[in-house]
Amino acid sequence: MDLLDAMRTTPATRAFTDDDIPDEVVYEILDAARFAPNGGNRQAWKVVIVRDPAVKEEIARLYDLGAREYSAHAQAGLVPFSAGEAHWRTEPAVDLEAARQTPTTMSSRHIATAPVLVVILLDLDRCSAVDSGLDRLSISAGASVYPFAHNILLAARSRGFGGHFTSVLARQEHALRTLLNIPENVALATMLPLGKPEKELSKLKRAPVEEFTTVGTYDGPAFTK
Numbered sequence: 001m002d003l004l005d006a007m008r009t010t011p012a013t014r015a016f017t018d019d020d021i022p023d024e025v026v027y028e029i030l031d032a033a034r035f036a037p038n039g040g041n042r043q044a045w046k047v048v049i050v051r052d053p054a055v056k057e058e059i060a061r062l063y064d065l066g067a068r069e070y071s072a073h074a075q076a077g078l079v080p081f082s083a084g085e086a087h088w089r090t091e092p093a094v095d096l097e098a099a100r101q102t103p104t105t106m107s108s109r110h111i112a113t114a115p116v117l118v119v120i121l122l123d124l125d126r127c128s129a130v131d132s133g134l135d136r137l138s139i140s141a142g143a144s145v146y147p148f149a150h151n152i153l154l155a156a157r158s159r160g161f162g163g164h165f166t167s168v169l170a171r172q173e174h175a176l177r178t179l180l181n182i183p184e185n186v187a188l189a190t191m192l193p194l195g196k197p198e199k200e201l202s203k204l205k206r207a208p209v210e211e212f213t214t215v216g217t218y219d220g221p222a223f224t225k
């Protein structure tokens with residue numbers, strides 16, 4: 001598949017067939033993904049492959065708790081866990097305890113049943129957050145791991161498999177830490193359930209270039225063809 005086509009047509013896949021994704025293919029995918037750019041080339045990512053049904057079930061349960069918190073924000077008309085507020089907000093914007101008791105329409109079943117869960121971690125002692133201390137949320141450490149995670153989705157697609165990022169699992173990072181023996185200095189970046197897509201979805205909705213690109217300054221004219 002042409003690289004530009006792959007970039008334009010790799011969706012978030014949340015429904016899988018019963019087909020397995022063999023370990024050889026998972027290895028091949030990781031073997032390609034590891035060439036991702038990352039700060040200082042320190043490659044501070046770490047990956048845990050989960051296939052045990054009981055562990056997948058527990059991760060799905062933790063994911064569901066995170067999804068409930070996320071949905072409660074969305075239902076209140078808020079950007080869930082808005083990054084713009086993260087630096088100063090000390091009290092949650094919604095009642096998280098109540099949210100965790102309230103079922104959500106965001107399904108977690110495909111996480112329990114996906115053939116493999118790829119848990120992507122970042123060793124915080126080995127990567128830089130060069131935008132720290134700027135009186136806003138630091139975001140740059142994530143740049144040392146998310147290109148790697150996206151490469152996994154692209155490589156999976158090239159082999160007929162799919163998956164999606166799962167940031168809401170981060171809400172239960174402490175429980176995941178215990179479940180998978182993750183050390184304190186290592187953070188959950190994301191988790192990708194991978195499997196054979198039930199349907200081939202490849203038409204993605206995104207804003208056109210002119211909507212998010214300007215020339216010269218932030219408020220400059222739109223960059224057009």
Ligand SMILES: Cc1cc2nc3c(=O)[nH]c(=O)nc-3n(C[C@H](O)[C@H](O)[C@H](O)COP(=O)(O)O)c2cc1C
Binds near residue numbers: 166
């Ligand atoms: C940082 C990040 C976090 C995400 N977290 C979740 C998640 O927790 N659950 C989920 O179902 N999808 C998650 N997604 C997938 C997005 O919902 C998806 O990329 C977006 O809606 C576009 O979907 P599409 O590529 O199918 O058009 C996440 C994506 C990113 C990049």
